Amino acid sequence: MGNAAAARNASEAVNHTKENLLDAAEVLFAEHGVAGASLRAITARAGVNLAAAHYHFGSKEALLRAVMARRLRPINARRLALLDAYEAQPAAERSLVELLRAFVDPVVRFGRELPDEGRAFAQLCGRAMNAPDDVLRSILIDELGEVVRRFLPAFARALPALPRRELLWRVHFTVGAMAHAMAGRRLIEAVSGGLCDTRDVDGTVERLVRFLAAGFAAPAAEDSP
Amino acid sequence: MGNAAAARNASEAVNHTKENLLDAAEVLFAEHGVAGASLRAITARAGVNLAAAHYHFGSKEALLRAVMARRLRPINARRLALLDAYEAQPAAERSLVELLRAFVDPVVRFGRELPDEGRAFAQLCGRAMNAPDDVLRSILIDELGEVVRRFLPAFARALPALPRRELLWRVHFTVGAMAHAMAGRRLIEAVSGGLCDTRDVDGTVERLVRFLAAGFAAPAAEDSP
């Protein structure tokens, strides 16, 4: 049967074509959008035949899903691990900054540590949240499901005085600021004239977390509607 | 020469075809993205012939530009007017909240007051900042040029103790939160289970402005890099 292929995949030698396709798709999806990046351009960049994309993934959508899953899976795993560490502490020692860091750091870090592909993925991921493609958005929401399911109660516990509606809005703003910080790297570098260095992961995370923590700690507006 | 047409345009009777095209394009660009919305779908929705789009606008890109300009122009004019009012006050009476409101309110308000088209434009506009289409992004940046040129010094004056790099980052986060609040309406309504009502313009603006004001007022992180 497929013993040969199974043995080869299980051994060390991974499929070059598949990985090349993922790398190329990641960059071009980020650069031109999902609709704007054609399979012809992707396969050409990967140095493989056009039909290889369908042979290995089945469709363009499945390729996109694989691109997202490859990076999102470890990112979200790390987020949950940091959340576990945060919650393992005695309640008195937990700080909102730390909770926010658990939420923000892995995304920004993974997105920027890989020199070039990470840069591409950061753009793609930052855009995905509000992408017009239902596909891209649904992929992100699927992969993000457990993260929000675990983080929302943690935020609520860290801010017991905040009305739930206010909390949800602030998480919403947080996601927006984070996504923009990831997707809009060229923008701030251009506007700041190079003063703001987006390659400084720790600095970016720290600034973002402090900004958000202060926003979360703001007094709640009177709850009119 | 073109006296007839000029007279007709100058008179009350505006061109129905042109406006129908703008309305339809606004909704479909927002719903499916610029690349995903075909001129065939747009003209069909507008109830006009396919060739009318090129006759009246010249190209798909020019149609997109017209869609954006129609809404962005009054929004940005209002932003600058609010900034003028803010700066006309004696310095002692100015508040950061008010400055942020001048920046945020017109976008959210115009984006949501129009019952349905505004909803579409809000999505489109919120996405435009990081859109993969160079066209859409460049349109927004063009229309936004004067706004940032006037608001950045105002922010710097309102927060004289904040290092410039920190200020730029926080403005960056602000833009992200604002864009996400506009583009991600369906998202927060779904996540909150309807608890957060995105049709409540005043409430949204107020929550966002307070959140951002607290973030801006946070102590600056040590300026490492």
Next chain:
DNA sequence: AGTACCGTCAAACGGACGTTTGATTCAAGC
């Protein structure tokens, strides 16, 4: 009546797209 022009229309253009097909190569199993 005649001219000029605007707006609309159906039809077609060439090109790019995602996907499918069938042939070819090559290493592993009997």
Next chain:
DNA sequence: GCTTGAATCAAACGTCCGTTTGACGGTACT
């Protein structure tokens, strides 16, 4: 040595795209 099946390849499939064309009615001006 022959078969099997995974992997790659060039070529083609049908569809949809943005744009162009040329003809047709209608209105305003001479």
